[in-house]
Amino acid sequence: MSKMKVHFSSKSDDWATPQWLFDELNKEFGPLTVDVCATRENHKCPAFYSLGAGQDGLTVPWHQAFGWPPKCWMNPPYGREIGKWVRKAYEEAQKGCLVVALLPARVDTRWFHDWIYRRPNTDVVFLRGRLKFGDAKNSAPFPSMVVVFHPPQEVK
Numbered sequence: 545m546s547k548m549k550v551h552f553s554s555k556s557d558d559w560a561t562p563q564w565l566f567d568e569l570n571k572e573f574g575p576l577t578v579d580v581c582a583t584r585e586n587h588k589c590p591a592f593y594s595l596g597a598g599q600d601g602l603t604v605p606w607h608q609a610f611g612w613p614p615k616c617w618m619n620p621p622y623g624r625e626i627g628k629w630v631r632k633a634y635e636e637a638q639k640g641c642l643v644v645a646l647l648p649a650r651v652d653t654r655w656f657h658d659w660i661y662r663r664p665n666t667d668v669v670f671l672r673g674r675l676k677f678g679d680a681k682n683s684a685p686f687p688s689m690v691v692v693f694h695p696p697q698e699v700k
Contacts, residue, residue, distance in 0.1 A: 560678030
């Protein structure tokens, strides 16, 4: 049973985006202009909202940020708050943002069914295999997906 603990816990709920994956997505959808939930150490875009008081990406409007139309990158903390981030991404897309999100492929969750599954203007790509986040030596203990929340008026 102790070997299974890795699947249900982590020292942190931050999983640093693999650079190669961000580069590929930035090339396809970018340039991505704002990282909506980053730290000073791991942001992927020139502009970013930090994960803390004052600039918390959950409390500021993304659709008014950093050029028009905003093209947002989101790799949120994967803990209990993830549903709030996914909801915010969907809502900001409805206001004109393009939001490209790296998420754990947890298709059994409420947030997946409420804000991603069968939603208009939302694309999901399940990534093959398991990602190695940041400078980790081992792959993540979960599969990942990229979800793209398109603005309603955007033609795909």
